[in-house]
Amino acid sequence: MRSRLEASDHLTPFVGRRIGAGLLLDCWSHAQEGRGGGVVVTAEPGIGKSRLLFTLHDRIHGRFA
Numbered sequence: 761m762r763s764r765l766e767a768s769d770h771l772t773p774f775v776g777r778r779i780g781a782g783l784l785l786d787c788w789s790h791a792q793e794g795r796g797g798g799v800v801v802t803a804e805p806g807i808g809k810s811r812l813l814f815t816l817h818d819r820i821h822g823r824f825a
């Protein structure tokens with residue numbers, strides 16, 4: 761287990777974040793085309809930064825890949 765999200769056996773259904781997720785998926789596409797860059801995800805504690813990245817990782821690679 762690398763994070764508390766992976767350690768959890770039940771996650772609440774993922775809601776919202778369509779714009780943020782879309783922006784990050786665009787960045788992923790750019791990176792695959794050789795136009796990689798850095799993204800800083802910053803917000804108040806507990807707002808869902810890790811869950812957003814966890815969900816995107818899951819969508820791109822499959823759960824826990």
Ligand SMILES: Nc1ncnc2c1ncn2[C@@H]1O[C@H](COP(=O)(O)OP(=O)(O)OP(=O)(O)O)[C@@H](O)[C@H]1O
Binds near residue numbers: 771807
């Ligand atoms: N979009 C969402 N839909 C449903 N649940 C969410 C969503 N975003 C976050 N959560 C839930 O809220 C809780 C806190 O989220 P998370 O750990 O991602 O916050 P964080 O911003 O990374 O916090 P920290 O700054 O402490 O690292 C988790 O239980 C997570 O599953």
Ligand SMILES: [Mg+2]
Binds near residue numbers: 809810
């Ligand atoms: Mg976090």
